[in-house]
Amino acid sequence: MHNLAKIILNLDRRIIYSVVMLCVAIPLIRPFGLPFRVTPEVRDGYELIESLKEGDVIVISCDYGPSAEAETHPMYVALLHQCFRKGIRPVILTLIPDGPGLANRGLEDVLAYQDAEGQKPYEHLESGKDYVFLGFKTGGQAIMIGIGQGFTGTFPTDYNAQETAAMPIFRDAPKLADTKCVFDIASVGYPDFWIPYGTERAGIPFIVSCTAVSAPQYYPYYAAGQATGLIGGMKGAAEYESLVDMAAITGSDGPATKGLDAQSAVHVFIILAIIIANIFYIIDRRRPLSGGVA
């Protein structure tokens, strides 16, 4: 038994890697379709957006890069569908240098979306009037303070080099306080700054969507009511997709929902690995000493 414990505890890491790979690949190829509930943190964020009227303006801060695409990008796509379907006008910006690529791609994909009947429901939407993508500007907290004074002063042009001063969206919402909320989709620590420098100064609600690993640090803001909604990781994004009903919009589950089975399988494997390793660790620890007694 002790020899077995020694073998197990010194298991080649390539075996563990192979099992992880299978745990990810198999559910992606043949999904189990595990059901899940919507948590109150996610529902609160969704209901705030749902409560807005047609023509209302919100700010979406896409503070994530490709490394966190799997967890955060599905949330952005689902949110854009929700906004465009309801006639809510998003002002999209990013505070990190690798943010514009994904933010622009997500926006282009949603605008070009074609339903089952071949219609493009968002084709009529105009940049500067129904939405705007401002791109990236360095400065972080200074940008948050700046848009509190006015969007067009901080971003004189949008991502496509169009002057923002003449845009109808900024005539209706010239500064942050005139928008209805900030929705920060982040893989970095900007939600910590949006609250004191952005939303609390402007007196508007804040919703945070982040990677699973950073979600625990935002629970105090949610508990205090400084964040109206908290959407953590792929599970949170999948819950939001189910609320937006991405399956009905696009004809299939959203990417976060599709990825949840793989995440479940990997989590189960890691827990089994921890349990097995601890059992054999206890067995190994009880091994009688081979040497003589001093």
Place this chain on the structure above:
Amino acid sequence: MMFLRKQLPIILAFVIGLGLWLQAYIPHRTSSAGLTTFTQSWAVILAGCALLLGILSAVHHHWTKIKLRRQGFAYSIITLGAFVVTLVAGLSWWNWPGFGAAKMADGSLFTWIFDNVFTPLAATMFSLLAFFIASAAFRAFRARSFEATALLIAGCIVMLGRVPIGELIPLGGGHDLSDVAGWIMNVPNAAAQRAILVGVILSQVAISIRIIFGIERTYMGGSD
């Protein structure tokens, strides 16, 4: 020269630090608008300079490594090569052969690099964590003490409770494992995070006061 290196930074830190601190307690529009506009302009300028400094520092580091043929200098060649190609692709006003647009517009070489090189590489690096975490958990996550056992149990509950399979593990009374995970996140986690947050903010206040009054000088380089 000594004035520029020692006294001037302390005077600037004192005047600007104190000014911004007082501004928060003056609820007048002029105070708010004037100072925030001033701060914002300077913060953006300084952040831009910091970005440039970062680029120059990285280029200098890799260039030195290549010049001195240090271990792993081949990686530095790739880094600098990728930097130059991406920079030229993002700044060039002409259409590269095979691409429909210039600079950073859709269909440009820059966008192609972002979509087909940067995105997969960044996603791959992050995805590798799953493999490393699985291996590390198997090797290092041991119930050696009471604290380690408590952490292990809480970790396992949250890991299972934050994925759909946790909702399939009933605990009686109409509850399941995801409810326990939700309670851990909303109560003990939120309490601990709040304590950390308050501690960090109090430390920030203390360090700010030290900088404003010139007690803390390590930001100028050298010891205080």
